[in-house]
Amino acid sequence: MSLRTTPFHARTGPLSEGQAWRRWAGYVVASSYELSHDREYHAIRNSAALFDVSPLYKYMITGKDAARLLDHVVTRNVGKSKVGQVLYTPWCDNDGKQIDDGTISVLAEQTFRMTSADPTLRWLHLNSSGLDVSIEDVSERTAALSLQGPSSRAILQLAAERDLSALKYFRLTSAKIRGIPVTISRTGYTGDLGYEVWVDAAQAVPLWDAVVEIGTAYGITPAGMLALDVARIEAGLLLIEVDYFSSRHALIEAQKSSPLELGLGWTVATDKERYNGQAALEAERRRGPSWQFTGLTVNWDSLEQLYAEVGLPPRLPSQAWRTSVPIYDPRGDHQVGYATSGGWSPLLKRYMALAHLESSSAAPDTELRMEMTVEHRRKQATAYVTPLPFFNPDRKRA
Amino acid sequence: MKTYDAIIIGGGHNGLVTAAYLARAGKSVLVLERRPRVGGAAVTEEFFPGFKFSMFSYVVSLLRPEIIRDLDLPRHGLHILPLESTVTPMENGNYLAAWADHDETRRELYRHSPRDAEAYDEYGRLMHFMAQAVKPILSMVPPDPTSFAPSDLVALLKLGKHFRDLGAERLHALVKLMTMSSADLLDEWFETDVLKATKSASGIIGTFLGPRSPGTAYVLLHHYMGELDGVFRAWGFAKGGTGAVSEAIASAARSFGAEIRCDAGVAKVIVKGGKATGVVLENGDELRANIVVSSLDPRRTFLQLLDSSDLPSEFVSDIKRFKFRGSSGKVNIALAGLPQFTCMPDGAGGRLHRGAVSISPSLEYVERAYDDAKYGEFSRRPYMDIVFPSMIDPGMAPPGKHVMSIFVQYAPYNLNGGWTDAKREAFGDAVVNTVESFAPGFKAKILHRQVITPLDIERITGLSEGNIFAGELALHQLFFLRPAPGWAKFATPVRNFWQCGSGTHPGGGIMGASGRLAALRILKDGR
């Protein structure tokens, strides 16, 4: 009895130099392969990082009412989507509070693949009363790789033996890599040029071998979750159970969030028929959400000053953190929010954080104070509200 | 002759808790226990040389954290070890397991039903909220809705407010939980029969009801209430058996100055002028006290320790009507080796034997076990909750050998033709044969078996009709109705005579809550 290993484990297992593993949806995945995650992170921005993202939950939704079911559940307009499109969307409960977020790949007219962070089979079934739709949990049967970075396109083009320059951002296509049928979607969790490759679990290892073999010349680097965490914060992408709690797991009302409070207002369609949470979201939209999800940049000088006061050089976190950090108004005595993810961006040379702030304190460039513990004592550093994402290279969409 | 501040009749865990709290408050306390050792139904005995048995109760369930803290029980030897998994063998050789790790359990459920794996989390969350909603009631003295006393009215309003504050969704869930059958409730959430059977089995423990009987759903909460105590680990196996729990409480009581006398059964309470003034022992000795507290069940407390002329006739009828139907038996076994279960031959590397094994392969199985009892027979294929204490606490058996504790339902107290020795053996055979059917070769490993029927429970511990909760935990005998309407606040119609056993609120399990609430009430009363 132990945790499951992913379909790629035969390859990823031996790569681990420091046995740094962690849990993800009941699977074991690498925190980092090398003893430090530094190089793995830099590969994302400099060459190509290869992630095993198989633990995502995946569902195939097919049938006459497939789009109807999805439209009933999620906030985006699925009915208006085109085949070959990938939609990022949250979904909500009846009160407009977010349950989870994921992607919907439009594979064919009546065929969709939905991913989610938490198991969603039951929720889909509950919503499908009276609909002509079939829902299948393909989580274990489908393996997935994420290849992110400036060299990712070149590597995949060689692997798939075709030109992928026409594959636009958040679009997908089917292809073959060394004869293995795959779906390639131009998606990812790094806010950079990158692709995710979806394959039948039985073919996972050969796929890995093919991609790694071809990619070696381009500096392909297997990377773990620590590296991914830094990149996703740079990209301003939120993480469930860290930046927000599923309304299903919330123990009290205050732990729930709506998409509008999470900066996902753009995913909430205004031209749809009835979907879960619609009335509440429309009302919230009219009122204006009470919280915003924004970026924060810590002012270097103020940080340096705090450490200088105790005679130390500034200590920066070596890894991205996922704890809750209070954020105060400029006077430092009234809490206006809290940061939930943060860390040092090696690329941008900035100490960045993702935060929930009361709307009145969330305007860009607002000066705030972020709590820091310096030599066992609670201090505050100055931080500025920064619109997300922190990093948005042209190559992401080019 | 010395007059004690308080004499406590019965050295069961509730009596001991009351004694400890009273002694801690400076009172001179004497506990009188009929048997050679304290503990009542929470005792560890070595009835077969080298093998120690938690004779009757076998797990600690929900021992109140307040009591553990207030009496500093860990210092007095309390050490609760985790009992973390449950494996249910199925009749087709498959099994269902619930492990300590959430991901593992999820995967296991997924194996049976993907949708149930997800429903399990939702269900757990709901139960968590329900347990949170119900918990305050466990530690409250029940208000009397028939009285016009301001304190009762205020308490009732507070209770009403508590329920309203739950919000509509949770209030409705609570109503369902209090009124439905565990099978019906579980049918709303799950489709896997063996899962429903195992969960609903916890709903029937100590009751004379089946999984399809209304009123069994709320016992499903029990387990989740234990979770709320989280870090206190109030649910598990006591090192040294449940007797160690009683001994720890007794040690705490003694450390506060309480006196405990064993082999000192009480025959009667001395009542003069409507007031309790002391007790008469079975050997004729008289002892004096300012107050007398009984931890015995309501039938013994009121119909045996007192004369009916001491009590109002209405009260006597209510007590006579209080239901005790014992339905549980126990089979304790000394083993030469661990049984191998067909469904999991390698025992999951020892994990199966370190947890509980539940013989509840289907709802129909458990319901049929109940049907047998309804008409006065013991279950031919009984429900069982099996643990191997020696796997958790090696000191319970000689090295390499093991003890096996089997809690069995149903064994009705009122068996057709009565519990003769032959019937007892037949019951033991039914149990052993059933286990054998799931673990061939088991019988050959038995070194010794002890079969305990409800009649035995009654004879040895005094619990009327062998009901392990000192009175059924049915809705119409709970809260302000326990043990009788108007007498749910631990006082009795006889002045200076109090009750503190499980026959009062909140009743049942090894919680100690009754003992503590009674003590606090007595101290508040100021005598």
Place this chain on the structure above:
Amino acid sequence: MTASFDAIVIGAGANGLVAAHYLAGAGKRVVVVEQRPAADRSADIGWVPPRVIRDLGLSQLRLEQPDPWLTVPLDGGNTLELSRDMGRSVEAIRRISPPDAAKWPEFSRRMHTLAGVLDKLYLAPPPDIETRDPRELARIGGLGLYVRRLGKQAVIDLARILPMAIAELLDDWFESDVLKGALGALGIWHLKQGPRSGGTAFNFLHHHVGSPAGVFRPVRSNVTQALEEMKRVEVRRGNRATVLAKNGRATGVVLEKSGEMILAPLVVSSASPRGTLDPVAIELDPEFARAVRNIKGRGVVARGTLTLDRAPPPSYANFCIAPSLDYLERAYDDAKYGRDSAAPYVEVQRFDGNRLELHVQYVPPGTHEGLTERVAQVLKVRPDQLQLQAAEESLYHGELTLDQILFMRPVPGWSRYRTPIAGLFLCGSGTHPGGGIPGAAGRNAAREIL
């Protein structure tokens, strides 16, 4: 092919017709659509609230109050006849058990008091315990005071007896098996539970509402006929109606066989909540839809007719085969495992010359092989004299278990006849106060609407 009205009522049973008449009385143009081609009068068992009779001027209503109200066969060919006259009942019971006879008046009185409490609850929507509305809180307070004024005994009885099993209650009072069996049967009517199950005492009291003390069978009436004869509303028969809704609002119904649509902004359904809401499940929030699906309405009753060669004597108005509580419990045991009772509970409920109407329990969904033979055996008649029909769904739509009454009925939190779909209301026995009280739900629903 569409017609347009102010309101459509689905179902022409007592509740549907009562609701329709109230709506019509308020000036609405109402049409009633009924699935059956001819009226089903056999369901007219139960106390019709006097207020309904008064409000609608039901002059044609005839109540049948047979005396004796129950005839129970005894060993040796005699019968026990329970009468509306308390003294006569006591005498009859004394012949089989003097202690039981002595307890009969007190038992009757206490049960009648409790039924009176339920009576107060039934002609209005159930108390809304979560409300902050001062009027509603005052009403609840008033109810509380009413109960308190009944005395300490009544308060205790209420708290103790409502959750009890009818078998336990009866065992506390009486010793005679036949008496307990005959009374206990009322506790299991239309329930998939046996007399030893908790909550059956409530079911017993529910069916006692409206009867005088000491009479433990509901009256019979011709309420449906009386309503039909009033001819104030249009009734269309022979077609099953399915609700139409769009964007959270009811728009009308569509008739199954003809395909015809009838439009109306108000649709009131006396059909079962599940049957009404299933077709529009897509309009509902998933948790609500799930709650509707979870309504327990397991049909366990077969009804039908027994045709005798000769009309029976007048005292055979209600003839009950339930010789003991164990008999009923064993009958239930069979149903638990999906089988018809090997020895069913049978009651004769009405007669019209030599035709008697039957109530048989337990007959859970399934094949009913041999059922007629078994009932014939119990009644000591020939199978060809019997005609039985079992219903998959309970006549009461939702069983009257403790978790499906008052503010939990039909779905927790939705007990005021509304549904999440604007303009769609429920008014059948699946709503408060439940089955067996013809017209009460219809009236309550209509008043909520108006």
